[in-house]
Amino acid sequence: MYRNTKPNGTTAPRFRRIVDHLRAEIIAGRLPEHAALPSERAVAGQHGVSRMTARRALEAMEAEGLAYSAERKGRFVSPPRLNYPVSSMANFLTDAEKNGVELEVQVIATGERTADAALAGILCVPEGEALSEVTRLFLNGGHATFLETEYVLAGLYADLLQAHDAATKPLAEQRFSPFGHDADIVIRMRPLSAEEAELLGLSPNQAGIEAEQLVRDETGQAFCFSRQIWRGELAQFSARAIVNR
Amino acid sequence: MYRNTKPNGTTAPRFRRIVDHLRAEIIAGRLPEHAALPSERAVAGQHGVSRMTARRALEAMEAEGLAYSAERKGRFVSPPRLNYPVSSMANFLTDAEKNGVELEVQVIATGERTADAALAGILCVPEGEALSEVTRLFLNGGHATFLETEYVLAGLYADLLQAHDAATKPLAEQRFSPFGHDADIVIRMRPLSAEEAELLGLSPNQAGIEAEQLVRDETGQAFCFSRQIWRGELAQFSARAIVNR
DNA sequence: ATGAACATCTGGTCTATACCAGAAAAATCT
DNA sequence: AGATTTTTCTGGTATAGACCAGATGTTCAT
Numbered sequence: 001m002y003r004n005t006k007p008n009g010t011t012a013p014r015f016r017r018i019v020d021h022l023r024a025e026i027i028a029g030r031l032p033e034h035a036a037l038p039s040e041r042a043v044a045g046q047h048g049v050s051r052m053t054a055r056r057a058l059e060a061m062e063a064e065g066l067a068y069s070a071e072r073k074g075r076f077v078s079p080p081r082l083n084y085p086v087s088s089m090a091n092f093l094t095d096a097e098k099n100g101v102e103l104e105v106q107v108i109a110t111g112e113r114t115a116d117a118a119l120a121g122i123l124c125v126p127e128g129e130a131l132s133e134v135t136r137l138f139l140n141g142g143h144a145t146f147l148e149t150e151y152v153l154a155g156l157y158a159d160l161l162q163a164h165d166a167a168t169k170p171l172a173e174q175r176f177s178p179f180g181h182d183a184d185i186v187i188r189m190r191p192l193s194a195e196e197a198e199l200l201g202l203s204p205n206q207a208g209i210e211a212e213q214l215v216r217d218e219t220g221q222a223f224c225f226s227r228q229i230w231r232g233e234l235a236q237f238s239a240r241a242i243v244n245r
Numbered sequence: 246m247y248r249n250t251k252p253n254g255t256t257a258p259r260f261r262r263i264v265d266h267l268r269a270e271i272i273a274g275r276l277p278e279h280a281a282l283p284s285e286r287a288v289a290g291q292h293g294v295s296r297m298t299a300r301r302a303l304e305a306m307e308a309e310g311l312a313y314s315a316e317r318k319g320r321f322v323s324p325p326r327l328n329y330p331v332s333s334m335a336n337f338l339t340d341a342e343k344n345g346v347e348l349e350v351q352v353i354a355t356g357e358r359t360a361d362a363a364l365a366g367i368l369c370v371p372e373g374e375a376l377s378e379v380t381r382l383f384l385n386g387g388h389a390t391f392l393e394t395e396y397v398l399a400g401l402y403a404d405l406l407q408a409h410d411a412a413t414k415p416l417a418e419q420r421f422s423p424f425g426h427d428a429d430i431v432i433r434m435r436p437l438s439a440e441e442a443e444l445l446g447l448s449p450n451q452a453g454i455e456a457e458q459l460v461r462d463e464t465g466q467a468f469c470f471s472r473q474i475w476r477g478e479l480a481q482f483s484a485r486a487i488v489n490r
Numbered sequence: 491a492t493g494a495a496c497a498t499c500t501g502g503t504c505t506a507t508a509c510c511a512g513a514a515a516a517a518t519c520t
Numbered sequence: 521a522g523a524t525t526t527t528t529c530t531g532g533t534a535t536a537g538a539c540c541a542g543a544t545g546t547t548c549a550t
């Protein structure tokens with residue numbers, strides 16, 4: 001029988017107490033990165049609550065970005081965020097390596113396509129223009145972190161899209177180093193699609209952070225449009241903006 | 246008795262069907278902005294599921310950013326996103342007005358304080374330096390959208406912090422127009438604290454988007470640090486970044 | 491040693507029911 | 521008509537069970 005006893009007047013949901021406890025365990029380091037959290041049934045037993053309540057607590061841990069769940073395997077402690085420096089994205093991969101981050105790239109899909117109305121508008125090319133498309137999955141220390149789909153003008157950079165199966169640094173340097181240019185970027189939070197969730201190892205309907213970039217060369221011509229979707233708890237974007245008026 | 250019948254082999258969770266149905270209602274415009282969604286009990290009855298399942302569906306709507314819930318009032322259709330153009334933040338309020346957005350500002354708290362280690366480090370001033378602090382709530386058409394806490398060097402801008410109780414445009418223009426300068430910005434997703442959730446009209450443990458800005462004057466001296474926390478489904482940040490190497 | 495069969499554990503989904511307290515509307519009393 | 525009480529409705533929290541199917545580990549026969 002359910003009775004929400006509150007002796008001192010304060011109604012603190014039970015699952016919140018469990019969250020506080022688990023959070024303390026993680027922060028204290030007793031549960032290191034990628035360590036398994038107790039299962040829903042174990043939490044329920046330890047704290048004397050029903051499984052659904054234990055589940056709420058563990059889901060709250062996920063919402064806080066402190067844990068992630070793997071279906072039928074368990075829940076685990078999240079690794080720290082990966083910073084994405086927007087203003088020096090040309091060096092993202094090399095910078096990450098310098099900071100001791102082991103970034104790995106998996107090519108999910110490559111292909112040729114023509115620009116539909118939306119892409120044509122973004123890239124300022126006529127509709128039907130030939131584009132190359134790549135989708136890559138970025139893993140940080142083996143842990144899926146974000147997905148990127150990139151569209152580039154086919155003529156210019158077709159060769160680049162073939163080379164790098166899992167190569168890390170050469171890619172960005174080859175592509176960007178000859179240019180000094182600017183980029184428009186848009187960042188928002190949105191739910192993951194089923195496929196995205198699958199690739200990122202998440203359950204669908206969870207929220208992630210989407211970042212869209214439109215990169216221009218020094219003549220002002222847009223030549224590359226990319227759309228990233230990050231695990232929200234792992235993403236951080238930093239930039240230096242010029243405040244104009 | 247629970248029986249997850251799947252005649253054609255595909256296991257589509259029931260609550261997902263309900264989500265699809267509600268999403269279609271919204272997109273078709275049958276449920277306009279801020280209109281009430283059917284209650285948990287109503288959804289349960291209409292779709293012949295238990296209330297907990299109906300609840301899951303409605304919570305998924307929230308996760309998608311299509312709805313927001315008001316405790317003991319109901320769930321409602323979310324308004325569209327508000328774009329925050331990082332590169333022209335000096336004109337954020339006036340720009341928003343030009344685009345037909347009715348932005349309203351409520352001052353939640355103001356005060357004087359001294360810089361602790363963290364703030365001193367960020368603003369590059371000695372620890373103990375006098376700062377002015379303001380917390381404001383921004384509403385879009387009466388709908389709470391984001392909270393901002395701003396720290397400025399007390400000597401320079403103390404007067405500015407008093408003036409604007411609910412004033413919209415004068416604030417930013419007065420403060421920024423004499424300067425041409427740059428700003429560092431950091432964007433990430435994080436859960437809301439209990440107080441933030443309260444002010445934004447959300448339940449705690451939900452995720453929002455945090456944006457931190459460090460603004461410098463033309464001499465390079467940091468003079469203003471602000472931290473915003475947005476309702477995730479309403480936030481969008483756009484910027485033009487210079488890609489350096 | 492290797493591989494197959496089995497049992498166990500996991501998160502995901504679902505039911506049916508219950509109590510709580512605030513919001514809102516309806517009924518009632520001035 | 522206006523203020524007050526009462527009822528209804530709402531989301532939030534909680535229980536105690538259940539089935540599913542994939543992942544994992546153990547046992548056992550080969």
